[in-house]
Amino acid sequence: MELPRLIAHRGLSHHAPENTLAAIRATHEAGLNWLELDVQCLGDGTPVLWHDAHVVRCSDGQGLLRDYSLAQAKRLDVGRWFDERFAGERMATLEEALALISELGLGLNLELKLSAGHDDNLLAETVVPQAVAMLPRERLLISSFSVATLSRVRELDGNCALGILYEDGPTRGWVTDAEQVEAFSIHSNWQSLDPARAEEIRDRGRRLICYTVNDPRRFHRWWSHGVDTVITDRPELFDGDDFAPSA
Ligand code: G3P
Ligand code: MG
Numbered sequence: 001m002e003l004p005r006l007i008a009h010r011g012l013s014h015h016a017p018e019n020t021l022a023a024i025r026a027t028h029e030a031g032l033n034w035l036e037l038d039v040q041c042l043g044d045g046t047p048v049l050w051h052d053a054h055v056v057r058c059s060d061g062q063g064l065l066r067d068y069s070l071a072q073a074k075r076l077d078v079g080r081w082f083d084e085r086f087a088g089e090r091m092a093t094l095e096e097a098l099a100l101i102s103e104l105g106l107g108l109n110l111e112l113k114l115s116a117g118h119d120d121n122l123l124a125e126t127v128v129p130q131a132v133a134m135l136p137r138e139r140l141l142i143s144s145f146s147v148a149t150l151s152r153v154r155e156l157d158g159n160c161a162l163g164i165l166y167e168d169g170p171t172r173g174w175v176t177d178a179e180q181v182e183a184f185s186i187h188s189n190w191q192s193l194d195p196a197r198a199e200e201i202r203d204r205g206r207r208l209i210c211y212t213v214n215d216p217r218r219f220h221r222w223w224s225h226g227v228d229t230v231i232t233d234r235p236e237l238f239d240g241d242d243f244a245p246s247a
Contacts, residue, residue, distance in 0.1 A: 001138050001161055001184065006238060007109055007231045008035040009212050010051065014233045017082035018058065019049035021092045024100050034107035036143075036211075036231050039094050039127055040115055044069045047094035047127050053115035057081070059091070066117055094127060098134040107139040109163065109209075109231070112153075114146055124152045132160055143187055150181040163187045163209060170197055178206055185209050187231075195225045202226030 011023020012030055019037055027035045038051040043066050055061040055068070059076040068076075070093070079089025101108050110131055114120050131140055143163035144150050150162050161184035164170075164177050169192035171177075178186065186201050190210035201208045202225075211231040213219045216238045219230065232238070 001141070003107075003141075003185075003207060003209075003229045004032070004034050005229055006032060006034075006235045007209070007229055008032050008235060009231045009233045011035050011037060012235070017079045017086050017089055019051055019092070020078055020086075020089050021096060021100055022079065022086055022089055024092075024097060024104070024106070028104045028106060030235060032235055033105070034109065034139075035101075036109040036111060037097060038111045038113040039123070040065065040113045040118055041123055041126060042066070042068050042070055042073055045122065045126060046070045046073075047123070047130070048073060049092045049094065049097055051113060053117070064117070065115070094130055095134075098131060102134055105139075107141070108135060109141045109143055111165070112142065112144040112146070112149055114144065114149060120146060120149045121152050124149055124156060128153050128156045128160070132157055137161070141184065143185075147177045147181060150183070154181050161185070163207075165211075166192070168192045169194065170201065174201070175204065178204075185228075187211060190219060190222060190227075190230070193222070193225075198222065198225040198227060 008027040010018035012026035016023040016026040037049050039047050040050055041047050054064050059078045061076045073091045078091050079086025112123055141161045143165050145165040162181050163185040164183050165187045167189050169188050170186050185207035187209045190213050207228045209229045210227050213230040213232050214234045
């Protein structure tokens with residue numbers, strides 16, 4: 001799988017409301033060819049693009065996402081909180097998002113977002129067959145903070161590319177985790193990464209992806225420690241060198 005240097009975080013989320021069809025279109029319009037999105041299930045089991053457990057921050061609604069049916073979720077305005085220009089934007093189902101991503105020819109890093117109170121296995125079992133059916137394998141990377149959930153994904157699909165997320169930097173046990181799920185990539189909060197661990201990941205042949213990098217100047221030295229790709233809200237801040245595709 002060929003990954004670009006830059007992946008748009010939650011879609012082009014500095015320019016459009018995160019995890020929406022508008023953010024997917026904005027990614028394409030900005031000339032990027034990969035994006036990261038978060039997915040979780042509504043109460044009726046429909047997978048939708050959403051980051052938080054609650055709907056308050058990114059909609060005009062109240063309460064927990066898991067208490068919404070699709071019909072109720074579709075009544076929420078998920079654009080106005082970001083900017084009046086996006087008023088009327090509706091919550092995107094995974095199916096709608098995959099159709100648009102496929103049409104635009106983008107690559108997708110789909111993060112299985114495991115909010116408390118949700119069924120993690122149900123999320124994997126619902127999302128993975130849909131995603132692999134709608135996107136070619138070279139344009140789909142599924143990630144999660146949960147090795148257990150990724151193991152379930154691996155059982156469901158022996159071939160799709162998987163990435164393990166580490167909020168506090170990859171732990172000493174990352175090699176075991178990676179072997180267990182046959183991980184393609186290791187995704188680290190860049191502020192928690194150390195150079196030796198970064199180089200170890202590179203030397204052991206896994207791709208290294210850092211999130212969420214919005215300060216290219218401070219980040220720049222990390223490229224030489226083996227980082228392949230960054231997930232960013234601000235791709236426009238990276239210069240030409242940083243756009244060069246990874247080998
Ligand atoms: O997948 C990288 C990044 O999105 C993980 O953090 O909270 O933005 O989903 P978060
Ligand atoms: Mg995410």
